[in-house]
Amino acid sequence: MAARQNQMILDQCEIPGIRSLAVARRYGAYTALAKALTTMTPDQVVEEITRSGLQGRGGAWFGTGLKWSFMPKEPRVESFLCVNADESEPGTCKDRYLIEKNPHLLLEGVLIACYAIRASTAFIYVRGEMWEGMEVLETAIRELVTANLCGKNILGTGFTINVHVHPGAGAYICGEETALMESLEGKRGYPRNKPPFPAAYGAFGHPTTINNIGTLGYVPWIINHGADAFKGIGDPNFPGTLIYQVSGHVNRPGLYEAELTVTLRDLIDMAGGVRSGHRLKAVIPGGTSMPLLTADDLETVMSPASFAPRGSLKSGLGSAAVIVLDDTCDMVDVALNMMRFYRHESCGQCTPCREGTKWVCDMIERIHRRRARPGDLEVLEQVLVNVGDIDRFEFNKTICLFGVSFGWPLTMLIRRFRSEFEAAVAESTPAPVPLPVPASVLPAGDLRAP
Amino acid sequence: MPTMVIDGREVTAPPGANLIEAAKLAGIEIPHFCYHPALKVVASCRMCFVEVTQEVRGKATTRLTTACNTPAADGMVVRTDTQPVKKAQNDILEFLLINHPVDCPVCDEAGECKLQDYAFAYGTASSRFAEHKRFRHAKKLGSGIRLYTNRCILCDRCVRFLRDFVGTGELSVTDMGNGNEISVFPGKPIDNVLAGNLPEICPVGALISEDFLFKARVWNLSAVDSVCPGCSRGCATSLDVKDNEVQRTRARENQAVNGYFICDDGRYLYHVIRHETRLEHPAVREGDQLRESNWDHALDVVVSILAEFPERVVILLSPFLTQEEARAGADLSDVLRGSVLGHVPNAVQEAPVLFPGGFAIDGDKAPNSTLVKNIAPVPLQELAITKDTVVLFFNSSLRTGSVSPPDAEKLRRAGFLAVIDVLRNDITAVADVVLPGRMWAEKSGTFSNSAGMAQSFGAAVLPPPFTRDESDVIGDLTRRITTRISTGCGAKS
Numbered sequence: 001m002a003a004r005q006n007q008m009i010l011d012q013c014e015i016p017g018i019r020s021l022a023v024a025r026r027y028g029a030y031t032a033l034a035k036a037l038t039t040m041t042p043d044q045v046v047e048e049i050t051r052s053g054l055q056g057r058g059g060a061w062f063g064t065g066l067k068w069s070f071m072p073k074e075p076r077v078e079s080f081l082c083v084n085a086d087e088s089e090p091g092t093c094k095d096r097y098l099i100e101k102n103p104h105l106l107l108e109g110v111l112i113a114c115y116a117i118r119a120s121t122a123f124i125y126v127r128g129e130m131w132e133g134m135e136v137l138e139t140a141i142r143e144l145v146t147a148n149l150c151g152k153n154i155l156g157t158g159f160t161i162n163v164h165v166h167p168g169a170g171a172y173i174c175g176e177e178t179a180l181m182e183s184l185e186g187k188r189g190y191p192r193n194k195p196p197f198p199a200a201y202g203a204f205g206h207p208t209t210i211n212n213i214g215t216l217g218y219v220p221w222i223i224n225h226g227a228d229a230f231k232g233i234g235d236p237n238f239p240g241t242l243i244y245q246v247s248g249h250v251n252r253p254g255l256y257e258a259e260l261t262v263t264l265r266d267l268i269d270m271a272g273g274v275r276s277g278h279r280l281k282a283v284i285p286g287g288t289s290m291p292l293l294t295a296d297d298l299e300t301v302m303s304p305a306s307f308a309p310r311g312s313l314k315s316g317l318g319s320a321a322v323i324v325l326d327d328t329c330d331m332v333d334v335a336l337n338m339m340r341f342y343r344h345e346s347c348g349q350c351t352p353c354r355e356g357t358k359w360v361c362d363m364i365e366r367i368h369r370r371r372a373r374p375g376d377l378e379v380l381e382q383v384l385v386n387v388g389d390i391d392r393f394e395f396n397k398t399i400c401l402f403g404v405s406f407g408w409p410l411t412m413l414i415r416r417f418r419s420e421f422e423a424a425v426a427e428s429t430p431a432p433v434p435l436p437v438p439a440s441v442l443p444a445g446d447l448r449a450p
Numbered sequence: 451m452p453t454m455v456i457d458g459r460e461v462t463a464p465p466g467a468n469l470i471e472a473a474k475l476a477g478i479e480i481p482h483f484c485y486h487p488a489l490k491v492v493a494s495c496r497m498c499f500v501e502v503t504q505e506v507r508g509k510a511t512t513r514l515t516t517a518c519n520t521p522a523a524d525g526m527v528v529r530t531d532t533q534p535v536k537k538a539q540n541d542i543l544e545f546l547l548i549n550h551p552v553d554c555p556v557c558d559e560a561g562e563c564k565l566q567d568y569a570f571a572y573g574t575a576s577s578r579f580a581e582h583k584r585f586r587h588a589k590k591l592g593s594g595i596r597l598y599t600n601r602c603i604l605c606d607r608c609v610r611f612l613r614d615f616v617g618t619g620e621l622s623v624t625d626m627g628n629g630n631e632i633s634v635f636p637g638k639p640i641d642n643v644l645a646g647n648l649p650e651i652c653p654v655g656a657l658i659s660e661d662f663l664f665k666a667r668v669w670n671l672s673a674v675d676s677v678c679p680g681c682s683r684g685c686a687t688s689l690d691v692k693d694n695e696v697q698r699t700r701a702r703e704n705q706a707v708n709g710y711f712i713c714d715d716g717r718y719l720y721h722v723i724r725h726e727t728r729l730e731h732p733a734v735r736e737g738d739q740l741r742e743s744n745w746d747h748a749l750d751v752v753v754s755i756l757a758e759f760p761e762r763v764v765i766l767l768s769p770f771l772t773q774e775e776a777r778a779g780a781d782l783s784d785v786l787r788g789s790v791l792g793h794v795p796n797a798v799q800e801a802p803v804l805f806p807g808g809f810a811i812d813g814d815k816a817p818n819s820t821l822v823k824n825i826a827p828v829p830l831q832e833l834a835i836t837k838d839t840v841v842l843f844f845n846s847s848l849r850t851g852s853v854s855p856p857d858a859e860k861l862r863r864a865g866f867l868a869v870i871d872v873l874r875n876d877i878t879a880v881a882d883v884v885l886p887g888r889m890w891a892e893k894s895g896t897f898s899n900s901a902g903m904a905q906s907f908g909a910a911v912l913p914p915p916f917t918r919d920e921s922d923v924i925g926d927l928t929r930r931i932t933t934r935i936s937t938g939c940g941a942k943s
């Protein structure tokens with residue numbers, strides 16, 4: 001087998017009792033926190049993380065150290081750390097596993113990050129459905145406070161960090177960083193316009209850094225072993241490892257941690273290969289928001305380097321949630337399944353996404369029921385382009401990237417499997433064009449009083 | 451002051467202006483729904499796309515961006531008419547119209563609807579949409595506001611207005627995604643005195659005023675610039691007239707006074723013009739009864755007494771008079787040698803209100819108190835009124851109870867009381883002569899607001915036939931008195 005797993009993050013997850021502080025400390029937890037707090041200044045921590053080349057594992061691959069360096073050095077108001085654990089991208093399941101298995105690894109990263117960006121409060125925004133994870137985190141934080149590793153005057157260093165776990169209400173959009181902050185503030189989870197960026201105007205209007213919880217899991221390792229050791233792992237441009245979440249039609253779906261030099265073929269092999277008797281048809285490389293790859297793209301190295309913004313693959317690594325589809329999949333079915341998710345999860349703030357998700361979903365639904373009309377496919381493609389044209393790399397038609405999260409993958413799905421859609425249209429009995437809606441002016445008796 | 455080029459025209463915008471405002475200075479309209487100068491920018495309708503060319507890190511880059519959240523910057527080159535801009539605007543209109551009922555023939559907004567105007571200007575005539583349109587029930591939201599939910603384009607203006615500007619926040623967006631809907635909380639209807647602005651803020655026909663519902667098509671209305679007589683603030687209004695009747699009042703922009711809005715009290719004050727208690731004929735007391743009379747007779751009665759006892763005359767002005775009328779009243783007291791000039795302060799006083807958005811409502815519910823107090827500084831309570839006194843009271847008050855009970859009591863003591871007024875009230879009931887005047891919408895004039903700013907307004911509708919303009923009446927009185935004094939006619943020797 002060409003590639004092996006390299007477990008930097010997952011290695012301790014299955015140790016019995018690692019959820020408890022006592023066991024976690026036996027395995028070296030909070031040594032990095034002590035090292036950072038006692039021997040390093042915040043700027044040195046930022047410098048170390050910057051030198052390590054750690055990048056955000058949420059999907060954007062933005063330099064973590066660089067992001068931290070945007071925070072004010074002498075803040076006039078309190079700074080905040082927001083930790084994004086609103087893991088909702090279809091196919092993604094790494095954060096939930098890490099939180100439930102090894103909370104202290106993540107919390108140590110949270111505390112070091114707070115120290116580095118001079119934040120006194122961290123909000124861990126956890127997806128609303130992850131009740132167990134929240135309880136695990138709450139318990140772990142209580143243990144930390146008792147052990148004086150969290151709260152006031154940590155380890156006698158005079159440094160104060162409060163960590164709060166905030167449950168989301170189950171909206172996908174609240175994983176978008178600015179929508180997350182709006183939701184945290186108790187408002188509707190609507191993404192904000194940028195600029196201003198969170199480092200200037202974040203949660204509650206305070207300077208805020210927002211990190212994916214998976215990213216922070218690497219921070220203790222880097223502080224313990226040094227930036228150079230981290231930089232030496234895997235691809236120097238994208239150092240470290242990544243937890244690939246392989247799901248779908250493979251024999252052993254699960255989490256596979258590997259360096260970012262691993263190819264798609266290696267990953268599928270690690271997961272036991274495509275289930276027997278079937279051929280690979282397509283792979284979604286990073287959650288359904290990333291356009292899918294076909295069986296021809298198996299040699300793709302699963303690293304952001306392969307997915308250049310205007311590259312030929314027209315896809316992205318996203319959250320590294322690899323969904324494998326074999327030849328039993330009807331692509332119209334796949335499109336409908338994806339689109340129902342996006343129709344349900346659009347926040348409805350801006351026009352193209354609010355109206356586009358429903359329109360696109362309605363049309364795919366009709367094609368799926370074989371009630372398409374001639375020309376439907378062309379209209380469908382044009383509407384997707386109007387939300388965000390993948391060929392022109394256009395993503396500013398909407399406030400946040402939700403628009404292109406369904407516009408781009410659907411465009412590519414139809415383009416790469418067009419014959420299936422054409423066949424569905426060809427065998428359709430066209431649905432009649434519906435009559436206009438009833439007049440909105442109703443007799444007074446029908447008016448709904450508040 | 452950033453200087454930029456918009457569609458080939460050089461514009462210098464004030465600091466902090468966005469591209470919509472900057473383009474407006476150059477006379478270029480960038481279409482928009484969700485942007486409103488008085489509200490927080492959200493850039494959610496995505497209608498205001500423009501193409502901006504700007505130097506970024508030494509390289510000129512061109513990008514499509516929304517004008518409302520792009521601040522004007524030095525050296526920007528903005529195009530509002532390129533193919534990508536037009537396509538983006540067309541796309542957005544298509545998205546907005548697919549679930550819109552397009553029921554313009556029965557919609558009150560038709561004719562002043564942004565969606566309608568932009569669909570003509572930037573949209574296409576046909577639709578590719580062949581699915582079922584979204585359907586939502588219309589709702590009563592309270593304070594005379596209805597939501598025709600189907601027409602809503604979810605620009606969020608109403609929500610932001612009530613939340614940020616008014617500070618009451620009754621409206622919110624409920625549900626999610628395509629199901630988004632503007633709504634109030636159950637049992638918590640809209641309840642504030644700026645609610646009447648909502649139909650004006652709404653760029654489409656979703657929020658509709660019950661006061662104006664199905665009253666008129668807007669293209670049949672003629673708008674007359676007016677000033678609100680509702681309080682001493684003097685908000686700029688526009689009276690929309692059809693068939694010689696005011697159909698509605700709209701706010702008119704005046705940054706020095708009211709910004710873009712008016713309060714509901716002022717907005718619905720126009721109903722007083724056709725009120726059932728309106729005085730429409732002169733009346734003269736005969737014994738116990740006020741009898742309908744004609745102007746010539748009524749004025750003769752007044753003049754004969756004024757000219758006979760000029761030294762016993764007290765001329766009273768009310769703060770509802772215009773500047774011109776108050777001055778004419780003062781002139782009349784000069785003609786009547788020995789007469790006394792005073793004013794009757796407005797008794798309708800409420801606590802002033804200031805909203806988070808900066809809009810203010812004054813406590814003094816009369817339009818011209820400052821000026822009238824300047825012209826006639828003595829209030830009625832400092833004047834002696836006996837059974838020998840002849841009182842000529844120019845009231846024309848739009849408010850019931852504007853004369854305080856002690857003042858009213860004092861007026862009742864007068865030997866002779868002539869009142870020029872617009873509505874029947876307890877003063878006109880005891881007066882000896884009642885002369886019907888005209889309301890602000892029926893005459894031109896000037897009000898000086900509490901900040902001392904004089905604002906003129908014009909007549910919007912024709913008055914009831916037997917009423918007369920107050921200045922005209924005062925002029926006529928003056929003429930008749932001077933004639934009588936100079937000829938000695940009727941004067942006691």
